[in-house]
Amino acid sequence: MELNFEQMVQEILDNTKIDHDELMKRIRQKQDELSGFVTLEGAATIVGRELGVVFKRKEPEIRTLHIEDLIPGMSKVDIVGRVVRIYEPREFQRSSGKAGRVGSLLLQDKTGQIRIALWNDKTSLIEESKVRKGDAVQVKNAYVRQGLNKQPELSLGMRGSLLVNPEDPRVSDLPPLVETKVRIADLKPELIEVDIIGRVVTTSDIREFERPDGTTGKVASLILMDSTGQVRVSFWDERTEFVKNLKLGIAVKLENASVRPGLRNRPELSLGSRGRLLMNPPEAEVAELPELPERPLKLEELEASMPTVDLAARVRRKLPLQEFKRDDGTSGKVISVILADETGTARASFWGDVAELAQKLKLNDIVFLRNAYTRVGLTGKPEVHVGKIARVEVNPPDVTVGALEPSRIKIGEVEPNMDALEVIGRVVEVMAPREFARGDGSTGKVASIVIGDQTGTTRASLWHEHADKAVGIKVGDVVKFTNCYSTLGLFGQPELHLGKQGQLEINPAISEELPPADAIKLAAPAPKRISIADVQKEGMRVQVRGTVVRVFHRRPVFDICPDCGRSLGSVDTSLMCEECGKVVTPEHRVVLSFVLDDGTGNFRVALFGKVAESLLGMGAQQVFELFKGTPDLAELYDKFKLIGKELVLTGTTRHDKYFDQLELRASDVQFPEPKEEAQALLKKIKAGT
Numbered sequence: 001m002e003l004n005f006e007q008m009v010q011e012i013l014d015n016t017k018i019d020h021d022e023l024m025k026r027i028r029q030k031q032d033e034l035s036g037f038v039t040l041e042g043a044a045t046i047v048g049r050e051l052g053v054v055f056k057r058k059e060p061e062i063r064t065l066h067i068e069d070l071i072p073g074m075s076k077v078d079i080v081g082r083v084v085r086i087y088e089p090r091e092f093q094r095s096s097g098k099a100g101r102v103g104s105l106l107l108q109d110k111t112g113q114i115r116i117a118l119w120n121d122k123t124s125l126i127e128e129s130k131v132r133k134g135d136a137v138q139v140k141n142a143y144v145r146q147g148l149n150k151q152p153e154l155s156l157g158m159r160g161s162l163l164v165n166p167e168d169p170r171v172s173d174l175p176p177l178v179e180t181k182v183r184i185a186d187l188k189p190e191l192i193e194v195d196i197i198g199r200v201v202t203t204s205d206i207r208e209f210e211r212p213d214g215t216t217g218k219v220a221s222l223i224l225m226d227s228t229g230q231v232r233v234s235f236w237d238e239r240t241e242f243v244k245n246l247k248l249g250i251a252v253k254l255e256n257a258s259v260r261p262g263l264r265n266r267p268e269l270s271l272g273s274r275g276r277l278l279m280n281p282p283e284a285e286v287a288e289l290p291e292l293p294e295r296p297l298k299l300e301e302l303e304a305s306m307p308t309v310d311l312a313a314r315v316r317r318k319l320p321l322q323e324f325k326r327d328d329g330t331s332g333k334v335i336s337v338i339l340a341d342e343t344g345t346a347r348a349s350f351w352g353d354v355a356e357l358a359q360k361l362k363l364n365d366i367v368f369l370r371n372a373y374t375r376v377g378l379t380g381k382p383e384v385h386v387g388k389i390a391r392v393e394v395n396p397p398d399v400t401v402g403a404l405e406p407s408r409i410k411i412g413e414v415e416p417n418m419d420a421l422e423v424i425g426r427v428v429e430v431m432a433p434r435e436f437a438r439g440d441g442s443t444g445k446v447a448s449i450v451i452g453d454q455t456g457t458t459r460a461s462l463w464h465e466h467a468d469k470a471v472g473i474k475v476g477d478v479v480k481f482t483n484c485y486s487t488l489g490l491f492g493q494p495e496l497h498l499g500k501q502g503q504l505e506i507n508p509a510i511s512e513e514l515p516p517a518d519a520i521k522l523a524a525p526a527p528k529r530i531s532i533a534d535v536q537k538e539g540m541r542v543q544v545r546g547t548v549v550r551v552f553h554r555r556p557v558f559d560i561c562p563d564c565g566r567s568l569g570s571v572d573t574s575l576m577c578e579e580c581g582k583v584v585t586p587e588h589r590v591v592l593s594f595v596l597d598d599g600t601g602n603f604r605v606a607l608f609g610k611v612a613e614s615l616l617g618m619g620a621q622q623v624f625e626l627f628k629g630t631p632d633l634a635e636l637y638d639k640f641k642l643i644g645k646e647l648v649l650t651g652t653t654r655h656d657k658y659f660d661q662l663e664l665r666a667s668d669v670q671f672p673e674p675k676e677e678a679q680a681l682l683k684k685i686k687a688g689t
Helices: 005-015 020-033 040-050 120-127 169-173 237-243 353-359 465-472 517-523 609-616 620-629 633-640 674-686
Strands: 077-093 099-109 112-119 136-146 152-156 161-164 193-203 207-210 216-226 229-236 251-261 267-271 276-278 309-318 322-325 331-341 344-351 366-376 382-386 391-394 421-437 443-453 456-463 478-488 494-498 503-506 541-551 557-560 567-569 575-577 582-584 587-597 602-608 646-656 661-670
Touching: 005 020, 005 040, 020 040, 077 112, 077 120, 077 169, 077 251, 077 276, 099 120, 099 136, 112 120, 120 161, 193 229, 216 237, 229 237, 309 344, 331 353, 344 353, 344 366, 353 391, 421 456, 421 465, 421 517, 443 465, 443 517, 456 465, 456 478, 465 503, 557 620, 587 609, 587 620, 602 609, 602 646, 609 620, 609 661, 620 633
Parallel strands: 112 152, 229 267, 344 382, 456 494, 602 661
Antiparallel strands: 077 099, 077 136, 099 112, 136 152, 136 161, 193 216, 193 251, 207 216, 216 229, 251 267, 251 276, 309 331, 309 366, 322 331, 331 344, 366 382, 366 391, 421 443, 421 478, 443 456, 478 494, 478 503, 541 587, 541 646, 557 567, 557 587, 575 582, 587 602, 646 661
């Protein structure tokens, strides 16, 4: 019968002059010398032999190594694990100036997980798909070091090897892979990272953008479909290269894609540095996918910078034909049409010869566009362009387009330049209707109210016949707007407008209870002064103090219709208002965007209307004249003298879904008053915060 550890220790003590403490110290040292590969019994056997005591067991017992046993400094590690994540190789610059490559795997056994780095030629295991998620692997001659997250990680250098699906008895002890592949219909933000298989419906070109820190980023996107639905996928920076050679209808697998809320909180996917795209997913998984239907795109499927687009939609509004001069002195023609289908609306510009065809379009005509393309519009949404190579069919007999139904939206979800909305809110403030004179000499009427729900409040303007109905509206009433639209208000906050195409219901029957008017007013949180580093999510109403460190050189004015408030887009002396259906003299609004830094961090800030005017110390018309007289934007912004200004800004944080970053939409701007700031700091110190 073999001795246990306590018996072995006692036998050594009985046959030598060593004391207990010294013996235990030598056993522990021996175990450390062997990097933990021997048990206490094995170490005691070796120490006993050194002291002249030989036990029945002739060799030290070597135990099976698991992930939980790995500590930095260990070498010649032989371990088995299952691949649960694969991370694409990337290039890096060595201190010598030479380029290297590194990829990694996340391995798991029954005791835990560990990352293993594959260097240089070992990255071919990933690039050539020799190893896949779920494979069992045997790692030999690896070493353990401390990773960036302070946790142990394995490295596989020149002498190391990795064997895929080895004939090793330890494999049977590995837990099975927990499947992270989900269907599109099951996507939820709480899933964090997912794997998904689908067919490519559309792709966009790669677009560059500026980050608040001054670096340039890249983004591309596509729409992916499976048997349960469709989802938008954004690819960032080096991952944008994945999109270049994708063909429509091809099946792909995404690994390590992060889930985030998109437009109207519908889930979207994002593929960053941790993500992978596999061009040849397993046949068994591809077999579950439906074939890509041969049909024109829906408007909600449009992405900015799509080189080729086929779509069918109805004419919702039509603007007048415009003639323009090109840089070479030749003239051209363009007409813009607002298109709609059951999924949304989009502006389409018809150029050259097709502009005359578009001029003959009537409301509700169906247009089938082939070989059109998209660009980013002034509002950040994709716009369709129809040029020389495009084909236009009007009311083709075999094409149908669904009617645009208003989308129900909470007040807190309203963004500027949204169309076809259905909004229900309780009235918390009523302003008397007022008459105004239009540019053609006729008069109109508008009434304004403030409405709210559980998510926030907004100003709403009621035009035309709706203004007369508003006379009977009281504080506490519930109103329902159908087919309303949103614009940007004077102080940079979105506002609702109910125009000719909208409907108004007062105190309709509703399925959900709205808070009382007083409770809605009190629910608006007072702004709290915080550090920029503490801004972690959208929807926070905050106050920050910082210094302008960078200004984005964008056109500092945009135009709205003076009659209905709808955004008109570009700057001109007269423009067509889609809502009013006529040419109007635009009203200018100021817009500024810069990076604010307070020492703890920085973020982008956007100021609109009166808030931006307050910062510049000049009115919108003055800014417009300065802009028209200063073609060089860099020179124009030098005149504004914004760089280095210290500001106290109050506003609401929002998430820019297009570029996946937080920004502050300012509703108030102040210049720090030293005495007030000192008093506030003293108060904070006394409060112990």
